[in-house]
Amino acid sequence: MKNKGIYSKKKIIIDTDCGSDDAMAIAMALNDPRYEILMFCTVSGNVCMEQATINTLTTIEHAGSYEPPVYKGSRSMLLRDLVYAHETHGRDGMGDIGLVPHRLKESNGNAVLKMIETLRNSEDGEIDIIALGPLTNIALAIKVDYEAMKKVGRIVVMGSAGLGRGNVSPVAEFNIWQDAEAAKILVDSGLKNIMFVGWDACLGECMLNPQEIANIRKSGELGKFVIDCNRELMEMNVSRFGDAYLDMADPSAVAAALYSECISECTKYYCQVDATPGPSYGSVLVDANFFSGKTPNVEICSRLNPEKYKNYIYRTLHVVD
Numbered sequence: 012m013k014n015k016g017i018y019s020k021k022k023i024i025i026d027t028d029c030g031s032d033d034a035m036a037i038a039m040a041l042n043d044p045r046y047e048i049l050m051f052c053t054v055s056g057n058v059c060m061e062q063a064t065i066n067t068l069t070t071i072e073h074a075g076s077y078e079p080p081v082y083k084g085s086r087s088m089l090l091r092d093l094v095y096a097h098e099t100h101g102r103d104g105m106g107d108i109g110l111v112p113h114r115l116k117e118s119n120g121n122a123v124l125k126m127i128e129t130l131r132n133s134e135d136g137e138i139d140i141i142a143l144g145p146l147t148n149i150a151l152a153i154k155v156d157y158e159a160m161k162k163v164g165r166i167v168v169m170g171s172a173g174l175g176r177g178n179v180s181p182v183a184e185f186n187i188w189q190d191a192e193a194a195k196i197l198v199d200s201g202l203k204n205i206m207f208v209g210w211d212a213c214l215g216e217c218m219l220n221p222q223e224i225a226n227i228r229k230s231g232e233l234g235k236f237v238i239d240c241n242r243e244l245m246e247m248n249v250s251r252f253g254d255a256y257l258d259m260a261d262p263s264a265v266a267a268a269l270y271s272e273c274i275s276e277c278t279k280y281y282c283q284v285d286a287t288p289g290p291s292y293g294s295v296l297v298d299a300n301f302f303s304g305k306t307p308n309v310e311i312c313s314r315l316n317p318e319k320y321k322n323y324i325y326r327t328l329h330v331v332d
Contacts, residue, residue, distance in 0.1 A: 020047040022137055023269075024126055026084070027261075028056025028144025028186075029066035030100035031244060035237040036143060036169075036261035037067065039327040041076040043269050049129060049138065051081045052122035056144035056189055057096045058104035060086045063144070066104050068112035073236040078115060084122030084148040088190040096185060099247060105240040123148050127156045136164035141268050143169050143261045145186050150193035153200050165204040169264035170194065171282075171295035173209015173313040180290065184210040187284065188293025195284040198295075198309060206267070206277070206310040207295065213263040216317035218256045223321065230330040237328065262324060267312050270323045276314035279307035 023046050027033045040048055051071075053063040060083060067081050087093065101107035118125075126148070130138060140163055142149055153160050170186040177183040187194045197205065219227070224245070228238040245255040266273050281298040285291045297311055325332060 020045060021139065022046075022133070023048050024050055024052065024129065024138060024140045026052045026054060026122075026140060026142045026144065026148050027063060027067060028054050028058065029063040029070060030057030030096060030104035031106055031241040032100075032259050032261040033057070033143050034066065034070040034105065034240050035259060035328075036265040037070045038074040038233060038237055039262060039324060040141070040265050040269060041071065041074040042327045042329070046269055048079045050079050050125060052084045052126055052148050053081065054084045054122075054144045054148045055086055055088070055093055056186065057100050059093070059095070060084060062104055064117050065112060066110070068115040068117065069105070069110045072112055072115055073233060075233055080118035081115070082118055082120050082122035082125045085151060088145060088147055089150060089192040091190070091192075094189065099244055101243040106242040108239055108242065110240060123151045123155060126152050127159045130159040130162050131156070133162055135162050138163060139165045139167065139268065141167045141265060143264060145190040146170070146193040146197050147190050150190075150196035153196055153202070157200070160200075160202060163202065165206065166197070166202065167206045167208065167264060167268035168197075169208050169261050171207040171209045171297075171311065173207070173211035173311055174297060174299060175209065175211030175214070175313070177294065178210050180293065182291050183293035187295055191284055191286040191293040194295070195286045198282055198284050205308065206312055207282075208264040208267045208312045210260060211313050212267070212315050213258050213260045217263060217315050217320055218258045219321070221255055224255065224257060226332060227324070227328060227330050230328065234328055234330060263315060263320065266315065266320050266323050270319070273315050273319035273323055274312055275316045277310055277312040279310045281305040281307050282309040282311070
């Protein structure tokens with residue numbers, strides 16, 4: 012057994028369809044000194060996989076921290092056609108403000124195979140995965156090498172409506188709805204320690220209000236970057252909420268994964284993913300009243316402590332209130 016040492020950092024793989032809220036989440040993760048991001052794997056979702064790769068590289072450059080490798084993953088979903096989130100994040104996923112990487116390039120190799128290779132060479136539980144987009148890469152890795160995926164300590168997913176309502180249909184959240192077949196493979200896999208951070212976790216008091224947005228933006232170049240790339244979302248929210256709030260789904264998942272002290276409601280339930288065509292496609296059926304009697308298989312994080320969550324955002328983005 013390897014000597015991990017008293018100061019060893021927890022190792023993380025981040026799978027992302029990098030759009031504007033992913034960018035904030037990635038910057039937060041890279042600036043948490045307790046963790047080591049081993050690699051980024053990109054997938055289509057908010058934007059195509061190629062654009063998600065560009066956006067990930069751009070974010071790493073702006074984060075002002077270390078520079079993990081970025082590997083390209085799945086270009087398509089398992090079965091269905093892609094539906095991008097251009098109206099939320101802009102056509103480039105980053106607010107259409109002309110952001111491009113100036114120095115970094117993607118690494119050679121397929122994201123799914125690199126993920127598997129890294130897990131094969133790890134100790135059991137040594138590496139966690141945070142999935143911020145559709146679960147296509149994760150499902151493919153399960154199908155290619157289930158034994159390697161069994162070595163993952165925990166898989167934290169930004170996905171599902173939690174215990175609330177959906178954001179692309181009355182019952183479905185975007186990441187699960189984009190590739191419900193992939194989500195079903197994960198949920199039905201028998202892998203232990205799966206957590207879904209629901210869409211409901213980033214709403215209400217956890218939304219960034221205009222003053223908090225201003226505080227982040229004026230804090231420095233990183234703060235300006237993570238706010239400006241979310242301009243499309245802010246403009247959309249003016250019509251939804253009457254002001255420029257930010258409901259930041261992916262940062263809520265990173266916070267839940269890396270700073271568990273901010274979680275206020277998280278319970279393990281028996282869950283199923285509806286991957287059948289129809290109005291409930293992409294929904295996650297949560298047996299919240301334990302009617303089925305089946306063994307719970309997914310933790311559902313449905314609420315964060317707003318103060319602790321926002322303090323974590325401020326701390327990792329170097330914001331002085």
